[in-house]
Every structure is written in structure tokens, then in C-alpha cells.
Amino acid sequence: MNVVSISEAKLPAEPFVARHLIDGDWRQSADGSTFDRVSPSHGSVVTKAAKGGARDVDAAVSAARLAFDKGRWSRTSGKERATLLLKIADLIDRERERIAYWETLESGKPISQAMAEIEGASDIWRFAASLARTMHGESYNSLGSDMLGLVLKEPVGVVSIITPWNFPFLIASQKLPFALAAGCTAVIKPSEMTPATTVILGELCIEAGIPAGVVNIVLGYGDPVGTAMTADKRVDMVTFTGSTGVGKAIVKAAAGTLKKVSLELGGKNPQVIFPDADLESAVDAVVFGVYFNAGECCNSGSRIIVHEDIAEAFLKATVDLSRKVPFGDPLDPSTKVGAIITPDHQSKIDKYVRDAADAGATVHLGGEALTVPGLAGQFYQPTIVADVKSDMPIAREEVFGPVLSVLTFKTLDEAIDLVNDADYGLSAGVWSENVHTCLEFARRAHAGTVWTNTWMDGFAELPFGGVKESGQGRELGKYGLDEFLEAKTVTMRIGKTRAPWVA
Ligand code: NDP
Numbered sequence: 001m002n003v004v005s006i007s008e009a010k011l012p013a014e015p016f017v018a019r020h021l022i023d024g025d026w027r028q029s030a031d032g033s034t035f036d037r038v039s040p041s042h043g044s045v046v047t048k049a050a051k052g053g054a055r056d057v058d059a060a061v062s063a064a065r066l067a068f069d070k071g072r073w074s075r076t077s078g079k080e081r082a083t084l085l086l087k088i089a090d091l092i093d094r095e096r097e098r099i100a101y102w103e104t105l106e107s108g109k110p111i112s113q114a115m116a117e118i119e120g121a122s123d124i125w126r127f128a129a130s131l132a133r134t135m136h137g138e139s140y141n142s143l144g145s146d147m148l149g150l151v152l153k154e155p156v157g158v159v160s161i162i163t164p165w166n167f168p169f170l171i172a173s174q175k176l177p178f179a180l181a182a183g184c185t186a187v188i189k190p191s192e193m194t195p196a197t198t199v200i201l202g203e204l205c206i207e208a209g210i211p212a213g214v215v216n217i218v219l220g221y222g223d224p225v226g227t228a229m230t231a232d233k234r235v236d237m238v239t240f241t242g243s244t245g246v247g248k249a250i251v252k253a254a255a256g257t258l259k260k261v262s263l264e265l266g267g268k269n270p271q272v273i274f275p276d277a278d279l280e281s282a283v284d285a286v287v288f289g290v291y292f293n294a295g296e297c298c299n300s301g302s303r304i305i306v307h308e309d310i311a312e313a314f315l316k317a318t319v320d321l322s323r324k325v326p327f328g329d330p331l332d333p334s335t336k337v338g339a340i341i342t343p344d345h346q347s348k349i350d351k352y353v354r355d356a357a358d359a360g361a362t363v364h365l366g367g368e369a370l371t372v373p374g375l376a377g378q379f380y381q382p383t384i385v386a387d388v389k390s391d392m393p394i395a396r397e398e399v400f401g402p403v404l405s406v407l408t409f410k411t412l413d414e415a416i417d418l419v420n421d422a423d424y425g426l427s428a429g430v431w432s433e434n435v436h437t438c439l440e441f442a443r444r445a446h447a448g449t450v451w452t453n454t455w456m457d458g459f460a461e462l463p464f465g466g467v468k469e470s471g472q473g474r475e476l477g478k479y480g481l482d483e484f485l486e487a488k489t490v491t492m493r494i495g496k497t498r499a500p501w502v503a
Contacts, residue, residue: 001381003372004328004335011042016102018049018195018219020056021202023063024212030055035220037193040108041330041339043376047106049195052220057187057228060216064158064185065234067213074155074183078133085129085177087208092122092173095200102196103169108339108377109293110330120458121173124476127460128177131481135181146497150490155183156260157236159484160229162222162250163198164242165191165341166296166400171241171264172198174464174475176215179239182484187216187235189226191242193341195219222246233257239483240264241298243398244424244469262473262483264465266398267298267426270419271455272409272441273306273314277431278453283317285455286404289429291325291337291382292456295402296345298470299427301455303395305418308408315386315406319365322382327402328372337402339377346378349401353383356394356405362387366402390421398424412437420446425467429455448474 015036019026028034029050037047050056068074073081092099100114107114140149159179163171168190179186190198198217205215218225226246230238230253237260240250244265254261271289273282289301306314330338340346346369353367366383380401388395388405395405409415419428427449430441438452448466451457458464463477473483 001370002324002326003370004326004332010331011044012046012105015045016047016196016199018047018199020050020052020060020219021199021206021215021217022056022060023216024206027056029053029220030059035192037106037195039105039377040341041375041377041379042105046102047196049192049219052189052218052225054224054228056218056220057225057232060187060218061158061229061232061234063213064187064216067211068155068158068185072211073180073185073214076183078135081181081183082129082132084208084210085125085132085180088177088204088210089122089125089129091204091208092118092125092201095204096122099169099197099200102200103194104330104338106194106196107165107168108330108341110335110338112333112335113293117167117170121170124173124460125177128181128481131178131478132181135481135485137487146494148492148494150492152488152490153485154488156484156486157184158234159184159186160232160235160238161186161188162226162229162238162240162242163188163190165193166293166298168194169197169201172201174480175239176201178475178480179484180210180214181481184237184484185214187218187229189218189220189229192219192221227253230254231256235259237262237484239473247471263471264298264473264475265426265469265471266424267300267466267470268303268396268398268422268424269299269301269427269429269447270303270305270422271301271429271431272415272419273304273310274430274432274434274437275307275309276433277310278433279310279314279317281453282431283314283321285429285431286318287321287325289455290404291322291402294337294340294380296341296400298398299456300398300400301429302399302404304404304406305409305415306406308410311406311408315364315384318404319384322365322384325382327370327379327382329375337382338379340380340401343378345400346380349380349399349403352394352397352399352401353385353403356385356388356392359392360387360389361385361392361394361405390418396422412440416441416444420444422446423469426470427451427466
């Protein structure tokens with residue numbers, strides 16, 4: 001295995017100090033409590049954060065509500081909003097190294113990957129700026145010569161944004177700029193494991209000139225912060241990315257006030273490899289798809305369904321290539337796979353592998369913790385498990401680790417049945433040189449995204465989201481803006497043509 005262990009990595013002299021952003025002010029918690037984040041790779045405290053409670057959420061929601069109702073943001077022009085979003089994009093570019101550094105320390109992801117994510121995030125802010133200027137409603141000039149119908153697009157209102165630990169800055173950037181482009185105000189809660197870069201994003205919003213109360217941040221735990229942000233009747237919408245279990249809890253909590261809910265949840269994403277596939281290319285994409293972000297990724301391509309004629313060659317090539325992937329210190333620029341988010345999560349990953357082996361699957365590579373010399377954090381070996389059956393938890397549930405499960409098929413129909421035999425429906429992939437095979441697959445797979453002869457390419461222009469238990473609603477693209485808009489119908493009579501109801 002290719003283990004990267006470095007000595008020149010620079011740990012911070014002082015931890016990052018993270019506070020809530022409420023009504024334009026940086027605040028400690030109302031009760032003064034704080035929590036520490038320990039770096040998953042280096043084992044030392046890297047962040048000291050305010051630990052929010054109900055009173056902090058109340059203050060943040062009040063500020064967001066007031067800012068919205070006073071029209072501090074919603075009544076600005078698309079041009080004004082776009083100008084500020086573009087300014088934030090420029091500031092993100094300016095701060096790219098700083099953001100990537102703290103993202104790496106808190107999440108354990110490799111610094112090179114964090115740099116690429118921050119670059120992707122500023123691109124999304126620019127794309128959202130273009131939507132702020134071009135969004136529009138509809139007009140109906142076809143209702144009769146004395147009638148005119150307008151459909152106005154209006155911001156939903158106050159939005160609670162709840163984000164997970166695996167892509168803290170990127171996921172915040174898949175939500176906040178679209179909410180702002182629409183004219184909404186927001187309260188954001190990052191995962192308690194990764195608060196720092198959302199705080200930096202808040203600083204950049206303030207520096208760019210976003211009015212007080214438009215962007216608020218409350219740090220802390222899902223309960224009580226996330227739950228209060230979901231139940232509060234002054235909040236009009238919740239947008240959440242995270243586990244399906246918490247997504248379901250949010251739907252229930254939001255039902256009390258019938259607020260709009262948008263969910264980007266888990267995935268157990270299949271890639272089907274046909275015998276005519278470009279095997280070298282498929283193997284590289286499979287290796288990327290499963291080890292990217294240490295597999296802690298809703299889009300992890302962790303469920304491979306390979307034709308039985310090429311299964312042996314595929315397995316051998318995948319094991320060989322997996323051995324070359326540099327796992328290790330996230331601060332080393334050559335590292336491609338970093339640490340696992342927490343010791344508990346590492347145990348959960350390990351249990352999936354052990355249970356699969358006990359149930360008859362074969363571990364071809366890895367299946368153990370990985371020791372990285374000099375680092376106190378937790379790492380997991382690149383792991384490949386074959387002879388997996390569709391009913392095993394490792395084939396059906398999010399392992400959220402660098403673990404590949406391999407199943408086999410004989411016919412296209414059988415492959416599609418395996419693909420769709422899942423509670424999730426986030427993304428799916430097909431590898432074949434035959435365009436008819438790819439198109440048939442794309443149309444029959446139950447998934448929000450289908451990749452053909454590629455994996456995990458993403459663009460700000462293209463919507464992203466899932467079907468079934470992978471979520472509801474879409475992020476990115478013009479659909480990403482629509483989530484934060486309501487349609488208002490304006491029906492106008494031209495002239496005094498209305499016939500009296502009472503004669
Ligand atoms: P969660 O879904 O528990 O957390 C995501 C966010 O929701 C965090 O900010 C969390 O707060 C918050 N939250 C937790 N409970 C509630 C609640 N009742 N109401 C409102 N907000 C809440 O993910 P975890 O971080 O615990 O990860 C657990 C598993 O979820 C992973 O192993 C993985 O399988 C999956 N996951 C999937 C993701 C995806 O992108 N699809 C992303 C992350 C995880 P906090 O954690 O700070 O307490």
C-alpha cells in the first residue's frame with residue numbers, strides 16, 4: 001500500500017476560534033458554552049467553537065426574519081445581488097489556501113482535494129450570480145383582450161441550511177448562493193465536526209457587504225441547534241444534506257409548520273461494467289469513485305456490478321491500482337486519501353467489512369485500520385470486497401468509507417434489476433463502448449444522475465439530487481434556484497370589463 005507520511009506538515013500554532021454570526025455580529029453562545037474539534041488525521045484540537053442552543057437559534061432566526069421582512073435583501077435588484085455574489089466568489093478565490101487548510105484539518109480530506117473543492121465553490125457562486133440577474137417569471141397574454149396574467153417568482157423567505165461534515169464548504173456553496181440569488185435570508189448550521197470554513201464564508205459575506213441579518217450562522221449540534229432551526233415557525237424552508245435518517249426526522253419536524261423541505265441524502269451508487277467497456281478507464285474511475293474523500297461521499301461509487309466474463313480481470317486490475325493510491329497525511333500535497341472523520345465512524349466502516357466477510361464475501365484487499373507513521377488520527381486501508389450479494393448490508397447501505405463491494409451480472413436486464421434493487425437512488429454509472437447499452441441504462445436506472453463512461457463529473461449548470469430515499473428537490477443548475485422561489489399569480493383585468501356578479 002502507498003502510505004504517505006510527512007514531517008513538514010504545518011499544524012496551527014493556535015486553534016481556529018469559531019463564533020456564531022447573528023445579525024452581522026460575531027457572538028459567543030448565550031450560555032457561554034463551547035466545544036473542541038479534534039483533527040481526525042493529527043489528533044490535536046484544531047478548532048474551538050461556540051456551542052449553540054435554543055436562544056442562539058432564536059436570535060439568528062429573528063435576525064433573518066427581520067432582514068427578510070424589511071426587504072434588506074429581497075427587495076434589492078438582481079443586479080445588486082449578482083454584484084455581491086460575484087464579490088464573494090472573488091473573496092473565496094483570495095482566501096482559497098486558508099479555507100482549504102482549515103477544511104483539511106477539520107475533515108481529514110487531502111489538501112489538494114480541498115483546494116479543488118474551494119475552486120469549484122467559487123465557480124458555483126459565480127453561476128448563482130448569473131441566475132440572480134436572469135431569473136424571471138411568466139406572462140400570459142392569451143387570456144382574452146381584457147386580461148393579463150403574470151407569474152412572479154418570489155423568494156421563499158427565511159431558509160435554514162443544515163450541512164454535513166464531508167464537504168462543508170462546497171455543500172454550503174451549493175445552497176447559500178442560490179438562496180441569496182433568490183432573495184432569501186438564511187441561518188446556517190455546519191456539522192459540529194467542521195465549523196471553521198462556514199465561519200470563514202460568513203466573514204467573506206460580511207466583507208463583501210451582505211447586509212446584517214441576511215446570512216446568520218449558528219454552530220453546535222444537530223440537537224438542539226438543527227432541531228430548533230427546523231421546527232421554528234418563522235423559518236419558511238429547510239435545506240439539508242446528510243444522512244437519510246436525519247432527513248426523515250427533518251421532514252417530520254418540519255411537518256408541524258408545513259414548511260418546504262429540500263433534502264440531499266445518501267446513496268449506494270452502482271456502476272455497471274459491461275464486457276465491451278474500456279477496462280483501464282473504468283478501473284481508474286472506480287478507484288477514484290470509491291476512495292475519493294475516503295469514501296465519505298454521498299456519490300461514492302461503492303457498488304460495482306461487473307459482467308461475470310470480465311470480473312476476474314476487473315478485480316485484479318482494481319486491486320493493483322488501489323495499492324498505488326497515496327493514502328496518508330492530508331496536509332501532504334501528494335496525498336489522495338486522508339483520514340476517517342471520527343474513531344466511531346472508523347469502527348462502523350470496519351464492522352461492515354467484517355460482517356460481509358462473516359456472511360461469505362471475500363476481502364481481496366484491506367479490511368483493516370491503516371497506520372500512518374507519525375500521525376495520531378484514524379485511517380482505513382483501501383478495501384475491496386467481492387462475492388457480495390445484493391441483500392448484504394455492505395451492498396445496500398452507505399458504508400461511507402474506502403470500501404468497494406463487487407457484485408456480478410450476466411445480462412443487461414439482470415444488471416438493471418440489481419441497480420434498481422435499492423432504497424437509494426442518487427447516482428448510477430454505466431461503462432460500455434456501445435451507445436445503445438449506455439442509453440438504455442440511462443433511461444432505466446432509478447437515479448437522479450447517470451454517468452456514462454465517466455464518474456462524478458459535476459458542473460454548476462447541471463442539477464444534482466436523488467430519487468427514492470436519496471432525497472427530494474435539486475441543487476445546482478437553474479433547478480437549484482427554483483427550490484428557493486415561490487410562484488405568485490397576478491391576474492389583471494384591463495379596462496372596466498368585469499361583468500357584475502349581482503345584477
Ligand atoms: P447527519 O445526517 O447526522 O448530520 C448532518 C447534519 O445534520 C449535521 O449538521 C448534524 O448536526 C445535523 N443534524 C443531526 N441531527 C439533526 C436533527 N435531528 N435535526 C436537524 N439537524 C440535525 O450525518 P452524520 O454526520 O451523523 O453522519 C452519519 C451518517 O450519515 C454517515 O455515516 C453517512 O452514512 C451519512 N452522511 C451522508 C451524507 C451525504 O452527503 N449523503 C453526509 C454526511 C453523512 P451534528 O452532526 O453537528 O450534530
